[in-house]
Amino acid sequence: MTSAQESGTNLTCDDGSQSPSSPQSASTTEETTIRAVNVPMVCCALLASMTTGGATYAFGLYGGTLKKNLHLTQAQLDTISTATFFAGMLSWLPGMFIDRFGTRLGICLGGLSGSCALMLYWIVSKGMVILPTKGEIVGVLSVLGVATFLSCALVTGSVFKIISCSCGAGTKGAAVGVAKGYVGLGAGIYTCLFHSIRQPGSSDLDFLPMAATLFILAASTPSLFLLPSAKDDGKVDDVLTPLHFRVLYTALVTLAGIVVITSLKELHESHNKQHTSTHNYFLAAFILLLWTGSIGVQMFLPHNESTLLEEEEDQQEQEDLLEPLSGFGGLEESLDQIASTCSDDGSSAAQSSSQATVVHSNTNKNLYQMLQTPEAWLMLWTTTILVGAGTVETNNMSQMVEALDYSPDVTSASLALFSVAQALARVATGAISEAALNWKGNEWWGYGGVPRPFFLVVASAVGIVAHAILALSVHESMFVFGVTLSGCSFGMVWPMMVLIVGDLFGTAHVGANYLFFDGFASAAGTLLLSKFVAQMVYERHAEADSNDNGGVEICSGQACFETTHLIISALSGTCLVSSIAMLRRTRHAYSRNNASPSRID
Template structure:
């Protein structure tokens, strides 16, 4: 009987949220990046090359999407856990000297394997939940993507409790053990359910989703407030982590209550065996752009609309990653210490949550109320990202601008992750969503490599040589880099606006139905 109470789409949603809240260790790269740089004597270009390989896991993400279409979600979760353990264990052994000093390619490979796990987790978690709540995909994707953005702040808190910031390499232990353990525990629960007669778009479903979301919004604000608190003793960190666990447990009660309501209202819920097809009866898939209905995967990938979504995602997310992964060096060049860097990581993480969750909820509201397409919000997020990059440029003159720049970049980064995913499901349906979602993500490491290594790293090393030291000091280290990032974000804003113009009639048609 107890096991039966766990077999419903609401419990699946909550346990997937728990997984999302601990699988974003890659966003904490700036915590241990300086350890890598000093321990192996790397230049900024070499360090940025390693950070780029964190994104190359997107190539494996395509495999995760294809596997998801052929096997149940627990297979994908198991593979993610194996990648996670192997990759992070190798990185930790390299950084602690337990393995011989690695070549650069060995560190890059270990990083790629470790970060690849996040794509397996995300595919199994997000696609399952979108399938279980097809008419509420905006708030569902926003919530789940938001929790992923919040995860680096949660892992940072856990790291402080057990290791007291002893060394950046110890953060890798947290990133390797915790997500793998959670994934293995929830594997038997994560599965797809037929919503049946539960009326996905009903006020009852929206109310329960809002109740699931409320504690997580409070958690984001709580972690942001604690980041600015100076009294970070070991005891205070333990209390903070205990409060975090209590807040994360709260949605389980909402899930139990919501599942009981659905059992009372309908007896038709059953486990789905196949994926939902393009021709599913759900209203959101009935009005996919006509030429893509029942189209093979290759035709969708080579369409103009998919290219616009692909380009926008690649530029906005890659430019954000350059800023996030170099935040340690940006802060250090401006004279900030490790405590401040931890604050910047937390600010970016919390702002990611607000951007991901807020954009999902707002895009659903604007779509149902006014028929406004999500690509228009993506264009707005690109403009906010442009402003965030320019704020970093001003940080050398106005120190507080760095804090606001982190918030702007984190918020826009989160919004783009969420909106790009939902837009793909909106325009091309759920039939190939697992594969298409990961194809969109593959553009990120390509653009990120060029921007990280040949823009940020190259310009930093040139300025460091001019100064004649081992580290670059002052705002001149990154000013030109962030001006370039702001410029290309303007281009991404234009491409997203074009996609909105091409698809606005589709969204209006959906609103009328």
């Protein structure tokens, strides 16, 4: 016997797989059904999420030591770091692997391959393997950087497919925001951990074995025990409650505070020439406890049992109503088909009254089909520019500070604030976008709530203001404020990629579809804005200044990056237009699915 309707908390990846908790046939109605819940899967996803950010965005920590240890030029070092992000053009391949073979294999393989790539990177960078030429060294490290990025893509794609498929209305946005928050804080937390446990005289390159170890411990190992195999993937019950997220928010804010306080302390010690390299095992233990403990405790917090009881009651009521018809198989099948049809087109009164609806596409689109839609290209342009604008800050922060003749301490402080701002923006945007779907009082503009593409409009507007401030900054405080705002704009984009892709194009192929946006935006945005625009403007003014500096390429003054920021501000204006156009084109997808109250308040 098939069910006439599904509960809004009984979720699936929309790929046609059967749920272990789906209603049983008439001959097996008395068998005990094991109900799967999403908490273990989400815990595994959140635990693995920080490993990707920690491994990918910490190149600045050991890049200088790598350059000195292998006697590389700045151009060769830039080639190694750039090659890593250009691998984003291929990130849809790991996504397709995840969609085909499941998230457990994706995280296991991603963690294992990432760990191996980092260890080989460490062996080569420490000179344990002698390569004949600098070209071969650059080539090998570039390949290992690409392997690390693609391994992170396997983990990242699995993380957000798990959340997209196992979380429903009221929790999906918050869960995506938290996971993106862990990704954003990854580099900062890994840096704090490394500085806390490193021994006097150790090299910054020893960061790599630590990151490789955490890949195994926090990604591959938990996935073996907490994730189902591909054949067991199916519907699970979303039982997350506001308490689960309050614990996670508290941990994230505390971790962000640790990053800021540690950075400011190191700046103060460096300014006063009091810096010491003594280890602090207590801080390392506290960070690990906050990270793993706040996620692990999710397993023991009270679940949202009311949704399970309601679903069981609905299922029993349907079985009782259809029981007299059990002897008329053909009639029963016809009634089931009618009920299913009503459920599909939204005309079922029972469904509209009892189901907590989730914004989603009626049809699942693969990568090729998705790229045939105007909405995909509108979002691709918006995310590429906003992500590229953020990488301009992280890749050129020291040159900006030097050109404006600010204290060198401003560089580290600005990077720390940028990291924290973008991480908190990820968390807040994911949670607020979920609650905003159900806000009332906005019917005058055609929506019952606030659709998710609206937050791309906000991110674009913030980007315009942030880079206008940076272009005109004449004081350190003004500069730092602009950097912080740009971090907010940058951070808002990432959860929207995951959520909008799932909303508009379905979750059956969300691995490949999301990772296409993630990888392409990182690669193309970095190439366009950081490599071409920023470098071209800087070198043009540096050539003019070099005449007075003995031929040394040095750029001084506000003009070194002023044009770059003005160009980015103008391009963010085009993102404002493209995101508004996307908002209008997707209004029907959101206006019909925002009537139910959110469970996160």
